Amino acid sequence: MRNRVNTIFTFVVFAFLLFGTVGVSAQNSSTKGYDSITEESAREFVYTLADDSFEGREAGLRGGEMAAEYIVSLLEKWGVKPLSESGYYQEFESVKNQMNWITESDMPLDELKAKGCETRIMKNILACIPGKGDGYVVVGAHYDHLGIDTTLVGDQCYNGADDNASGVAAVLQLARAIKKSKVRPERTIVFAFWDGEEKGFLGSRFFVKRTPFLSNISAYMNFDMVGRGAEENPCNLSYIYSAGNPAFGEWLQADVENYKLDLMPFYNASKNLLGGSDNSPFARKGVPIVWYHTEGHSDYHRPSDTADKVNYLNLLEITRAAYLCLLRLANEASY
Numbered sequence: 496m497r498n499r500v501n502t503i504f505t506f507v508v509f510a511f512l513l514f515g516t517v518g519v520s521a522q523n524s525s526t527k528g529y530d531s532i533t534e535e536s537a538r539e540f541v542y543t544l545a546d547d548s549f550e551g552r553e554a555g556l557r558g559g560e561m562a563a564e565y566i567v568s569l570l571e572k573w574g575v576k577p578l579s580e581s582g583y584y585q586e587f588e589s590v591k592n593q594m595n596w597i598t599e600s601d602m603p604l605d606e607l608k609a610k611g612c613e614t615r616i617m618k619n620i621l622a623c624i625p626g627k628g629d630g631y632v633v634v635g636a637h638y639d640h641l642g643i644d645t646t647l648v649g650d651q652c653y654n655g656a657d658d659n660a661s662g663v664a665a666v667l668q669l670a671r672a673i674k675k676s677k678v679r680p681e682r683t684i685v686f687a688f689w690d691g692e693e694k695g696f697l698g699s700r701f702f703v704k705r706t707p708f709l710s711n712i713s714a715y716m717n718f719d720m721v722g723r724g725a726e727e728n729p730c731n732l733s734y735i736y737s738a739g740n741p742a743f744g745e746w747l748q749a750d751v752e753n754y755k756l757d758l759m760p761f762y763n764a765s766k767n768l769l770g771g772s773d774n775s776p777f778a779r780k781g782v783p784i785v786w787y788h789t790e791g792h793s794d795y796h797r798p799s800d801t802a803d804k805v806n807y808l809n810l811l812e813i814t815r816a817a818y819l820c821l822l823r824l825a826n827e828a829s830y
């Protein structure tokens with residue numbers, strides 16, 4: 496009898512230790528990811544990408560190429576692998592026909608090229624953390640901007656700190672955070688840095704048209720201009736999401752409260768997410784959308800959109816909120 500009691504006791508202690516340890520280690524991992532998101536990194540990434548030396552990151556030109564190399568160098572350093580076996584870059588050709596840019600996924604470009612239209616090679620950067628199943632979640636921000644305009648008097652470089660070095664900084668931190676958490680997600684998380692957004696969502700359009708796993712994408716999370724907020728409006732985040740997925744709003748409400756995030760979101764559940772940014776090509780295919788945005792301002796699409804004007808504390812809080820949302824997008828059975 497005594498022996499039996501001892502055995503049961505030992506089993507209970509053992510079970511407690513085992514499950515207790517698993518619980519603590521899962522919590523540690525997710526805390527490790529969350530804690531790796533810092534204001535310091537946000538500053539570093541935005542100041543680098545919005546530096547004059549990146550020449551306004553215009554798609555298909557030298558500055559854009561430099562930005563792409565910088566992003567890839569960070570992904571490599573953190574061990575966040577490319578989505579494709581052939582590497583991080585998804586290249587595509589675009590041709591300018593009068594005022595519009597057309598990519599090779601829209602139509603064959605030979606005729607326009609023969610006419611002597613300007614042609615450029617652009618490139619998305621696609622990295623991933625593989626999941627356990629065959630589902631996908633895509634997290635994206637465009638890294639291109641407007642380049643240099645030599646006809647301008649004074650400052651000629653469009654630094655694009657808010658538009659959209661801020662969004663790139665958020666996606667970079669998310670990639671590193673998920674990697675650091677060391678927890679394998681249920682769905683594969685694709686980290687996408689789009690090219691050619693300013694010329695008509697060229698990179699995201701190309702990806703959506705060419706990706707073989709489109710029907711397995713459960714959600715697309717977008718960042719475009721997340722560097723400002725709360726200038727006149729009390730809301731420091733415009734949280735735009737598919738009206739068909741009310742859970743997206745409920746999650747943020749709970750996270751703001753539980754994690755004491757310094758955010759006053761404007762909850763914008765939308766039935767129509769067909770414009771504005773790289774969410775558009777995904778929304779057209781019926782993929783549920785989450786889009787973080789901090790509204791327009793007087794420096795929008797001007798050379799004065801510089802890194803010193805970014806609200807880094809707000810960018811930090813938005814990135815933290817997005818990390819919590821991303822864990823749910825990648826792991827919840829349905830939403």
Ligand SMILES: [Zn+2]
Pocket residue numbers: 658693796
């Ligand atoms: Zn823009």
